[in-house]
């Protein structure tokens with residue numbers, strides 16, 4: 001399941017590799033061309049959709065930790081316990097089809113309490129974790145509506161307007177459907193723990209040291225226990241760096257959905 005997902009692979013990495021291998025081309029020309037293509041693509045993708053793609057927040061001393069996907073029992077329990085005891089904030093993006101098994105009744109109750117005090121928030125990662133570019137608009141709407149309804153029924157909060165496409169993959173059609181359904185903020189990430197595969201605690205700590213910056217949105221997963229085991233030390237590191245862990249709504253300045 002974890003290997004299938006691979007959401008941590010950022011297209012930016014591939015672009016960098018491409019840049020490094022094309023030594024015969026002018027670096028400056030390549031950078032300008034890449035930037036222009038990106039601007040044109042984003043402009044086309046967002047035209048008329050009302051959905052906005054976001055990969056970081058304002059340049060303030062805040063950071064958003066986001067946890068995606070399945071959530072094993074020990075993972076969700078560990079993450080919630082650390083959040084509850086530290087009062088740190090975080091955002092969860094579970095897929096209902098697989099995540100529901102990991103959230104015990106006690107964890108769901110605790111999550112509802114943390115939601116009520118604005119300490120955790122949810123975003124919609126679809127119900128089944130398909131590459132949504134391959135879905136018809138109707139199927140994508142079903143995926144978003146079904147997962148949104150499950151999140152609201154389970155945790156007492158509406159994940160709108162936050163939508164994270166599985167694998168970070170989207171196109172203009174995705175944004176149009178998301179926007180029509182009230183998911184006006186399509187949330188990517190600026191850094192990742194790369195933990196869709198099992199990672200050691202030192203690996204996870206090295207990842208946060210590298211990616212933690214003001215306004216960062218960090219991609220993490222609820223699939224493997226080491227992420228929960230590392231969380232307390234991750235939070236200590238963020239505290240030392242004067243970066244406050246906040247929810248997506250708090251990072252992006254939106255109202256906390258309830």
Ligand SMILES: [Zn+2]
Nearest residue numbers: 007068069166
């Ligand atoms: Zn995912």
